[in-house]
Amino acid sequence: xxxxxxxxxxxxxxxxxxxxxxxxxxxxxxxxxxxxxxxxxxxxxxxxxxxxxxxxxxxxxxxxxxxxxxxxxxxxxxxxxxxxxxxxxxxxxxxxxxxxxxxxxxxxxxxxxxxxxxxxxxxxxxxxxxxxxxxxxxxxxxxxxxxxxxxxxxxxxxxxxxxxxxxxxxxxxxxxxxxxxxxxxxxxxxxxxxxxxxxxxxxxxxxxxxxxxxxxxxxxxxxxxxxxxxxxxxxxxxxxxxxxxxxxxxxxxxxxxxxxxxxxxxxxxxxxxxxxxxxxxx
Numbered sequence: 001x002x003x004x005x006x007x008x009x010x011x012x013x014x015x016x017x018x019x020x021x022x023x024x025x026x027x028x029x030x031x032x033x034x035x036x037x038x039x040x041x042x043x044x045x046x047x048x049x050x051x052x053x054x055x056x057x058x059x060x061x062x063x064x065x066x067x068x069x070x071x072x073x074x075x076x077x078x079x080x081x082x083x084x085x086x087x088x089x090x091x092x093x094x095x096x097x098x099x100x101x102x103x104x105x106x107x108x109x110x111x112x113x114x115x116x117x118x119x120x121x122x123x124x125x126x127x128x129x130x131x132x133x134x135x136x137x138x139x140x141x142x143x144x145x146x147x148x149x150x151x152x153x154x155x156x157x158x159x160x161x162x163x164x165x166x167x168x169x170x171x172x173x174x175x176x177x178x179x180x181x182x183x184x185x186x187x188x189x190x191x192x193x194x195x196x197x198x199x200x201x202x203x204x205x206x207x208x209x210x211x212x213x214x215x216x217x218x219x220x221x222x223x224x225x226x227x228x229x230x231x232x233x234x235x236x237x238x239x240x241x242x243x244x245x246x247x248x249x250x251x252x253x254x255x256x257x258x259x260x261x262x263x264x265x266x267x268x269x270x271x272x273x274x275x276x277x278x279x280x281x282x
Contacts, residue, residue: 007052013080018050020077024068025050039063055085055135058142085132085139089228093210096220096231098146102213104156104245106195106204109166111177112157114144115184115192120177123169147190155190158248159258160204161197164265175270178262185259193252194261202251203244211238211245 009019025035025046032050033043041060048054056064061074086094097103097114105112111120118141125136146152167174184190195202210222218233221241232238253261 012052013077013084014052014055017056017074017077017081018052021046021056021064021074022050024064024070024073028068035064035067038067055138056081057138058082079142082139082142085135087227090224093222093224093229093231094143096212096222097143097210099214099217100153100212101215102154102156103210104158104213105210106158106160106208106245106248107163108160108204108208109162110168110208111159111163111181113140114147114155115157115181115190116140116144117173117177117180119169119173123173152189156249157190157192158195158204158245158252159192160195161261164194164262165269171270175266178266178270181262182259182266185255191255192258192262193249193255194258195248195252196261199251203247209241211241 007015007019009016031043032046036043036046045054049056056078058075058078061078064074065072083091083094110124118137121140122133122137126133129136147155164178181192184192195204207223212220212222219238220231220233221237222229222231224230
């Protein structure tokens with residue numbers, strides 16, 4: 001457990017955030033409980049953030065800035081804090097993802113992180129990181145802000161049918177996750193295709209991968225293993241994988257037919273049918 005009196009503000013963005021929160025709170029002559037009342041949370045939560053036991057959210061940070069009159073200090077700092085909660089090997093990709101003009105991804109088993117619901121992400125992360133679920137979920141959801149910004153990228157997602165059928169977090173979680181995918185049907189900058197099992201062998205069978213395009217910088221190819229990510233701008237790799245991705249797009253169901261399949265799986269596999277009804281969906 002971190003001790004606020006020995007907290008080193010240079011140790012990490014989270015340590016600095018906690019140290020600065022305590023400094024600003026005390027400068028305003030407020031106790032933890034008093035600040036909590038102002039921003040509608042408990043004094044205990046204030047103490048947990050100050051001692052790095054809890055990772056702050058953007059909403060929390062905005063309310064602290066308003067309460068303490070800190071001119072957006074914590075709203076700016078929280079981005080660094082959340083980024084630091086991502087796995088170290090993943091952070092370079094997240095930086096590039098946030099700058100991309102166009103993102104195309106093929107996902108062999110899971111819904112792409114930018115489209116995951118909180119509960120879906122929580123179920124996934126809890127498998128390997130049960131003691132850092134809150135922090136890592138907050139960081140993953142914060143990545144999704146790029147889809148809501150003024151310069152949001154165009155996003156093209158191809159999901160293997162396996163991603164729809166692999167139950168993550170239970171039936172209710174999956175139903176909500178598939179409903180979220182359907183929410184993007186009218187988004188002009190997000191296209192979702194499903195690659196059905198019936199296509200047989202295909203160019204994505206080696207696994208998931210992403211292609212990033214930028215306004216001025218070279219394209220990037222990204223693939224990851226269990227504990228590391230690999231990015232390259234090698235022109236030959238970009239050429240091969242771009243052609244491979246185009247072949248996947250041509251082979252997958254259209255966005256309209258994909259939405260129809262997603263809706264069908266959502267109702268037949270994860271809806272409120274009897275066991276006998278659900279067994280009809282592969």
